[in-house]
Structure formats: structure tokens, C-alpha cells
Amino acid sequence: MEAIAAYFLPLLLLPFSLYLFSIIRRSGSNDQKKLPPGSPGWPILGENIRFSLSPEKFVSDRMSKHSPEIFQSSLHGEKMATFCGAKGNKFLFSNENKLLASWWPQSLRKVLWFPKITDSDTNVDSTYNRILHRDVLSPEALKKFVPVMDALAREHMERHWKPDSVVKILPLVKKYTFELACRLFMSVVDPVRVKKIYEPFSEVTKGVLSVPVDLPWTAYRRAIRAGEVIREELMRMVEQRKKELNEGVGEDEERDFLSKMVMLRDEDGEFLSEKEICNEIIVMLLASYDTTTSAITGVINHLAQLPHIYNEVFKEQMAIAESKGPGDLLTWDDIEKMKFSWSVARESLRLMPPAVGAFREATTEFTYSGFTIPKGWKTFWTVHSTHKNPDCFPEPERFDPARFKGSGPVPYTFVPFGGGPKMCPGKEYARLELLIMMHNVVTRFKLEETIPNEKIVYHATPTPVHGLPLRLHPHCE
Ligand code: HEM
Numbered sequence: 001m002e003a004i005a006a007y008f009l010p011l012l013l014l015p016f017s018l019y020l021f022s023i024i025r026r027s028g029s030n031d032q033k034k035l036p037p038g039s040p041g042w043p044i045l046g047e048n049i050r051f052s053l054s055p056e057k058f059v060s061d062r063m064s065k066h067s068p069e070i071f072q073s074s075l076h077g078e079k080m081a082t083f084c085g086a087k088g089n090k091f092l093f094s095n096e097n098k099l100l101a102s103w104w105p106q107s108l109r110k111v112l113w114f115p116k117i118t119d120s121d122t123n124v125d126s127t128y129n130r131i132l133h134r135d136v137l138s139p140e141a142l143k144k145f146v147p148v149m150d151a152l153a154r155e156h157m158e159r160h161w162k163p164d165s166v167v168k169i170l171p172l173v174k175k176y177t178f179e180l181a182c183r184l185f186m187s188v189v190d191p192v193r194v195k196k197i198y199e200p201f202s203e204v205t206k207g208v209l210s211v212p213v214d215l216p217w218t219a220y221r222r223a224i225r226a227g228e229v230i231r232e233e234l235m236r237m238v239e240q241r242k243k244e245l246n247e248g249v250g251e252d253e254e255r256d257f258l259s260k261m262v263m264l265r266d267e268d269g270e271f272l273s274e275k276e277i278c279n280e281i282i283v284m285l286l287a288s289y290d291t292t293t294s295a296i297t298g299v300i301n302h303l304a305q306l307p308h309i310y311n312e313v314f315k316e317q318m319a320i321a322e323s324k325g326p327g328d329l330l331t332w333d334d335i336e337k338m339k340f341s342w343s344v345a346r347e348s349l350r351l352m353p354p355a356v357g358a359f360r361e362a363t364t365e366f367t368y369s370g371f372t373i374p375k376g377w378k379t380f381w382t383v384h385s386t387h388k389n390p391d392c393f394p395e396p397e398r399f400d401p402a403r404f405k406g407s408g409p410v411p412y413t414f415v416p417f418g419g420g421p422k423m424c425p426g427k428e429y430a431r432l433e434l435l436i437m438m439h440n441v442v443t444r445f446k447l448e449e450t451i452p453n454e455k456i457v458y459h460a461t462p463t464p465v466h467g468l469p470l471r472l473h474p475h476c477e
Contacts, residue, residue, distance in 0.1 A: 033372040036081050038062060038072035046074030054458055055356045059084070059384035069369045076105040076212075078378040080359075083368065084385035086392060086412035091368060092360065092381045093412070093420030102422070103361035103378055108208050131264060132272075132280060133425035136257050142428055144254070145184055147329035149432055152180055153440045154329075161441075163474040166450055168467040173296045173437075174289075180433065181288055185281055186237055187256045197233060200226035205290060205460070227282075234278040238262070242274070257284070284426070292430050294354035294461035295345070296437050297468055301454070302348045303438075304447035304470050306399055309344055314442045316340045321443045330436060338435045343401035345434045349416040350387045351399065352462045357382030358418055386413045446473040 041047035051058045051073075062071045063084050070088060073080050083092050092100065135141055156176045161167060178198055182188040188197065207223020214221055242262050254260070261277045272280075303310045320334050357380055365375045373379065388396040392413035393403065403409055417424035424430075441447070448471040455465045 033374065034370065036070045036072040036371040036373070037066040040072065040074035040079065046077065046080075048075055051075055052458065055382065056384045056388070059382055060388075063385060067369075070371055075378075075380070076359075078105075079374075080378045080380050081362075081368075081371075081373050082380045082382060082385070084382075085389070086386060086410060088368075088385065089381050089412040089415055089419060092379060093418070093423075096360075096421045099362060099364055099366050100360040100379060101363050103359045105212070105359070131266060132261065135264060136260050137425045137429055139428045141260070142432060143332045146332050146335060146432060146436070148184065149180060149436045150330040150440070152176070152183060153436050157440050157444060161444070161472060163445070163472055166469050166471050168469050169300050170293070170297050170464060170467040173300075174293050176437070177289055177293045177296070177433065181285055183256070185257045185284060186234075187258070188237075197230060200229040200233075201285065201289075204230065205286070208286075230282060231278055234281055235274055238274045238277050257281070287424070288426050288429065290461045291354040291426075292433050294352070294463065295349060295430060295434055297464065298352035298354070298462065299345050299348040299434060299438060300441060300447065300470070301464060301468055302344070302351075302399060303442065304449045304468075305453070309399065309401065310442065310447065313341050313344055313438060317439045317442050320439065330439060334439075335432060335435055338439070340401065341435055341438050342431065343404040345431075345438065346404050346414070346416075347399055347401045350393065350403075350414055351397075352456065353383040353387055353416045354461045355416065355418075355424075356384065358422070381415070381418070383415055386415065389413075444472075444474060446475065447471075448473060 039047075041050070047058070059082065062073065062082070065071075068084055070081055070083050073082065083089065153176065156172075156179070160172050160175070178201075179189075179194055182194050182197060188194055203226035204223045207219045207221075207226065212220050214224060237258065241258055245259065245262055258277070258281065261272055261280060263271075265271055303313060316338060320330075320337055324330075324334070360379045362373050362375055362377045362379060366373055386392045390396050392410065408414070412419060417427045417430075450469045450471055451466055454468060456462045457465050
């Protein structure tokens, strides 16, 4: 009850500000321009609530009602033009840094990052950022982490996935993805220290989704405080690591992402500051945790529901397992053999995409399909305008990994990781995490649903409402 009150309290305080805001907004100066069709919804609240309840329905309803190409709405207190279809995706992905710049809702930035750095978005597009993603998250850089990921997955299965029992998959996957991130990002393995980061982190993930009003007792205020706690903890780690690396006490820069970041120099030979490193780690934690959790849970759900798909994945994964010696960990070469499994994972990402899309800001006024997008408006591309659109994917509800055979889907239609220069830099990390988990699950267990076709709801990502309880049947020897 208290939690619900904290979440909705700001709504009760809003009516007066809504009234003022609506007066200010009516005096806007875009009357002469042909703006995209649509409705901005309630002042301040905009259409946030409808959007968060079901982004998929939100988008498909507006595409049918207003236009299949572009519509306007108001999200995060901003005028927002949603570009739809492959054409809309292509336009946005191709105009990065020309007509559009990165934009994150202020509410999110306030919770996550050190304020001095986030007064502008520059850090998001900086040279550091590009180098960081190239050096830390590229396939080349991640290759050597495959056995580490597999070792942690095995240990996790031994500890938590009990044969012949019913286990809730979602909380287990959450635990795995967070522990893995702590290990790979910062070499934190001690459960007490993992918990110390996890507790404030889960406040942050709850709070960034709440109504962003910074008052006592709100979930948003708790998220801001929790963000401070995480930053303090991370700052300690970064300083300690810098010291160790400077003193050369047996640490090497290949140890984890943190060491790589500490040793990284930009094109002018400058190191990242401690605060920049903290910001990067927080962004990576947040960007990876819910998304990969949802992706892994989604694919396990599909494997449990579709025995014919499970059997094909099982065959592929067993062939890999049988080609290895006892106790050998997975390697990059093994991952490269998991072709059918990756098609299955992609089809699962098409049907249950963990990320809805992303925002940008129009840095100049431009037209699209005959409509004006004024400077300062925000834009949005979304997986929901193509992934289940029958024009892009015939029989869109059918699970069919064969869609990824050959050259695969038409460009700009399958976009779980976005596209263009700002495509998710964690795509490869996510691919490895997904495939390694699929390998570990199917080579151990057959999966039986205990709640057939469990309902999926949106809690930032698609989430099975009961946490996906499955019965685990070990394979006979
Ligand atoms: C299945 C899992 C994942 C999905 C579906 C996903 C999806 C996305 C999407 C759609 C974006 C926005 C792209 C855009 O702005 O147009 C994004 C950004 C980002 N992702 Fe991922 N992601 C996943 C996993 C990860 C992982 C594992 C990491 C890090 C280890 C990561 C790090 C990031 C970062 C840092 C950004 C912001 C990039 C920037 O603005 O420069 N993601 N992701």
C-alpha cells in the first residue's frame, strides 16, 4: 500500500500544474505548420500511462488511427514524433548527428548520472563513448570472456536450477544477469558486495519508471538517493582500481571492463575521469540488466511452449556439448556453431522485444512525409511499428526462426537493438549471454510449462506475470 502511495502520490499533486501547463502550451507557435497527426494527451502526463501499460498497443492503435508513417504524442513531458515502419526507422537511423542528437529524459539522467557530466548529452556521443564501446563491448574484446560467462552459468545452474522441481525462471535469470554483469564489469564476485550494489540498483530500476516528481516518499526520490549510493560505491571501486593499476600490483587491463576503462585513452591521449567511468558503468548496468533478463526469459518461455523448436535447439547444442572434453568450457568457436539457436533467439526478440525503442531530439527543423518536425521536438523509433506488422513479417504472431535464414528480414524491420551509428553497443554481449544460457538450459533439462501460455505484461520490459514457473526434467543418462 505504502509503495503504491509513493508511486502515485505525485499524480494527486499535479492538477494545478496541469492547468498552468495547458495554458502555456496553448500559446505555442506551431499553428502554421503541418505537424504530424495525433493527440498529445493530458498536459504533463501526456500519454505516458497508456504507453507504459502496453507500448505495443499504444503504437499499433495510433498507427491505425492517425497514420502508419508518423504520429505525434507527448511522452516524458515532451512533444514526441513517433516514426513508423521500415521507412521511419531508416530515416531516423540515417540522420543521426545530422538532424538528430541523443536525448534521454531529464528524469532518467537525474537518477543515474553525476550531474556535472549530464548537464549536456555530450558524454553519450563523445569520442570516449565510441572508443569505449569499440574496445570493451566489441566481439573481439568479448571473445575471451566466453569461458568466464559459461563458468558462471554452470555454477549458477548447479546452485539454483534443481532437477525434477518447479523453479521460477524470471528471478533466477535476474540473479544470473546481475551477477554476470558484476563479474565482467568490475570483478565483483563476493555475494555480499553484489547485494550491496543490487539493493540500491533495484530501487533505481523501480524509480526511473515512476512519475518523476522529486518529493519525499516518492519512488522517484528513493531512486535518486539509491543512484547516489551506487555512485559512491562505484567511485570507491574506480579509485581503488586506478591505484592498483598505477602501482602495477599484478592487475592487468584485460581483467574486466573496469580495468579496460581505467586504461583507456581518447584520441588526445587523455584518460577517462573517475566520474565518467562511473557513469559508463551505471549506464551499462541499467542497459544490460532488464534487457538481457527479459531476452533470456523470453527465449526459455518459447522453448517451453514449442517442443519442435526445443528439439532442434537441443540437437544443435548437444552436438556442441558432445564435441568437447569433460569439464571443457564453451569457446568463441562453439558460439559460432549455434546458428539455429541464434535464429530462435532472434525470433524470440522479434516477438518479445526487451527494449521498446529510443528517443532523439531534433537539432533543426525538418520535414518528413510532408509533416514538419520543429526544432526541439523529440523523436521516437520503436520496435512495435515493424516487429508484428504483417507488411514486414507475414503471419507476425507465428514463431518461425526460418525468417532469419539467408539474408534474413528486410532491412530496418528487425530492430531489437536499433540501427545506425547508435545501435546498441551491447548487442554482442547480449548474444553471448543468450546463447550460453540456452546451451546450459537445454543440455540439462527438458522444460514443462506449469502455467500454459502465461500472460506477459510490460514492466519496462515484457515480463511473465507469475515469473515463469517451469518444471525441469533432467535428460536420462
Ligand atoms: C537483449 C538485450 C538488449 C537489447 C534488446 C538492447 C537494446 C538497446 C536499444 C534498443 C538501445 C537504443 C539504441 C538507440 O539509441 O537507438 C540500446 C542502447 C544501449 N545499450 Fe543495449 N540492449 C541490450 C543489451 C545491452 C547490453 C548487454 C549492454 C551492455 C553490456 C547494453 C548497452 C547499451 C548502451 C550503453 C546503450 C546506449 C548507447 C548510446 O546511447 O550510446 N545493451 N540497447
